[in-house]
Amino acid sequence: MDRRTAIKWMLTAAASVAALRRDSFGADEPGTGAPAVGYGTDPDLLKVYKPGDLWQLTFTAAQRATAAALCDTIIPADAKGPSASSLKVPDFIDEWISAPYDGHAADKKTIIDGLTWLDAEAQKRFKNDFTGLIASQKNAICDDICYTAKAKPEFTKAAQFFKKFRDLTAGGYYTTPEGMKDIGYVGNVPLATFDGPPPEVLKKLGLA
Amino acid sequence: MPLITSNKTQPTYDVIVVGSGAAGGQTAYTCAMEGAKVLMLEAGRNYDPVTETPMFQTNGQAPLRGGNTTDKPFGFHDATVDGGWSVPGEPYTSASDDPERKFWWWRARMMGGRTNHWGRISLRNGPYDFKPYSRDGLGFDWPLRYEDVAPYYDKTEMLVGVFGTSPGMENTPDSPPGVLLPPPKARAGEMLAQQRAKQLGIPVIPIHRAVLTVQQDANRLPAILHPNNPKAQRVLADAMRSRAACFWATPCGRGCSIKANYQSTTVHIPPALATGNLDILPNAMAREVTYDGSGKATGVIYIDKATGQEGRVQGKVIVLAASSAESVRILLNSKSAQFPNGLANSSGKVGKYIMDTVGASLNGHIPALEDLPLHNEDGAGGAHVYVPWWLYKEQLAGKLGFARGYHIEFSSGRHMPSATTAAGMEWITGGSYGRKFKEDARRYYGTAMGFAGRGEMIPNDDSYCDLDPKMKDKWGIPVLRFHWKWSAHETRQAAHMQKTFAAIIESMGGKVRTPPTEGRKAIEPGGKIIHEVGGTIMGADPKTSVTNQWCQTWDVKNLFITDGGPFVSNADKNPTLTIMALAWRSSDYIIDQLRKGNL
Ligand SMILES: Cc1cc2nc3c(=O)[nH]c(=O)nc-3n(C[C@H](O)[C@H](O)[C@H](O)COP(=O)(O)OP(=O)(O)OC[C@H]3O[C@@H](n4cnc5c(N)ncnc54)[C@H](O)[C@@H]3O)c2cc1C
């Protein structure tokens, strides 16, 4: 493209942006959504991505440590799978809250404020950071915030944080190979035939 | 003839096709196979599913675990590139600020358009669906009958490959023997729904989807589809042999690198190119159809997106297949002394009667599906069963309070885990965390079932599009402005859908997540189901319609519209199979008229 054409383009592009503003649609309105500065509308779909590849992450070392401790309180190791932090789930949560897309800034505030609250609450109750608590102390706090419908008024905000954090932890965990195995996903392999549910499933459902 | 750049176009073509999706793909395929020299203009970039589809990539390998963003509104690995509810630099507007009166317009700017990621549900319209006005006095009749389209449904199903059955149900046509491919077995949740819904009188039957459950019969089909045309038969046989059968893994919405499902880029375009009769010019944004002032269209003016320059191409026949609303836009932007309100618009009907599908949904948790022995439920990458509309008699007797039907689509099964797996479970777990949460995640995985209604909307005077008086896109082309309104027929239908879904969920012993609500809240916004059709409706009278039954505009006889624009009604059946069948029928007519020297 020569310079003159380039300038002409920039001017028309600027004019259409101005027109959008004038008609003042919100960003999540149909048709006029403001383009985010993310991976763009035509990213390489075959590549494998890691948190931090596309945009800068947010957590400080202390926030990451608190996040890891909470991740493992939500998803600890057991016989069927490892803990969330051992699969780098905190990095995914960081990627999520740092993303330049609609809604993620709000999640960032929820998560960062929540982690700050968690350490303050741990200090208040047990004179220690959340990471320094023993399991029963962590559970004492989590029991108060793990169910939004039942949380006492003073814990409403913390419960909303916990809910969001648990959802992210689960999403981060169950999408890893270990997490997929843990939850019992056995697909994503080519098969010669699709035979439907096996006899033991049909039997259990009363469909045999 | 191949994929070309602007400076390589021929001086003239027999047929110029704008758009490369279901409509453009089918039109270019039929015309090129029958020997016409065809140029296809596509606004998006070239796209090759064979090399670009992320087949086995897991969500863990994608940014944000594959979750939706404004850049990739249906998830990172979804096939759509350069598309979505908004396309940067290419806005559209709504005449009203009222959210209930806004229209959502999904566009895919890429070779193959929306066919790269569509749901592949391929249902025939039935006999009632072509004569709705005669049946209940609402909307309009089509200027053709089911019998006129049936041979083209047969051909399209054989060409693209559709699985399903022919159970002989009312207004849910059977396909002749040898046309459909065998359906896959139902999944656990689908079978349970089938058993329980039956007690409510609701039939659950195999769905029809454009997926090859077995390889196509390359020895038999080409001769049926292209009689007396050995070259086309040979080209098609080769193309069919290059398509593998589904291997029961990988989500169809990402596209299919082994060509086991239908997308224009794997099924229509490769054989059309192999004839040597097709040139494809990608990155070419058609702006207007040129007109010679004496009743004929002469060509197309487009913007070459690579250079920003204007280009012109000439052809004997111009076919708009840019998706129904985009074809309206091109016509309205093609102004001349004879057609000051847009080409082929002497009726004033261009842009009128746009329709979407009525959508409402409800989800439930089905305890019977908890803790099932592990097994693979990937299947054919989408639903295997559905419920066709089953209350024709009650409806005709006026017992339902809304005039047209809907079908039900299901989602069930243990999908590949995503960013939202095991999320939002508080309502069943009571807020578990720790080891208990892990047990709950295993127990409840795959126990959610979703039911979505897809219903017929009746065309109305308040749902249309025109040009925005001020706004232009980044190419300087005036953009569309949408006007939208649901009638009580649609909102009552949406309420009925949710009540039905609640009944099905309860019949399965399940718990409804959010209870049914009133129709105006239950109904999805206009456009959200992405089945928009109409805007250039066909008819028997040039004063009240834009095209005749051949998708040929009344005003300009060498100008055709083969996308969903000419739809006169929007049956509950998803529109794409009908778009392709009518595009094929129209293309046969074009070829015939070209041979007779009439165009
Ligand atoms: C998520 C999703 C699921 C769906 N599921 C189903 C389903 O299960 N069953 C069903 O029947 N339908 C389904 N549909 C709808 C289906 O995709 C469309 O009906 C079908 O693709 C329409 O074909 P078309 O050729 O008219 O438009 P498209 O497929 O959209 O193709 C239009 C093409 O024209 C190009 N174009 C547009 N403007 C211009 C221009 N000015 N110049 C040049 N080129 C231009 C576009 O870039 C595009 O490539 C679904 C759609 C979506 C998005």
Ligand code: SF4
């Ligand atoms: S499920 Fe089958 S048809 Fe769909 S993408 Fe996978 S292999 Fe292709």
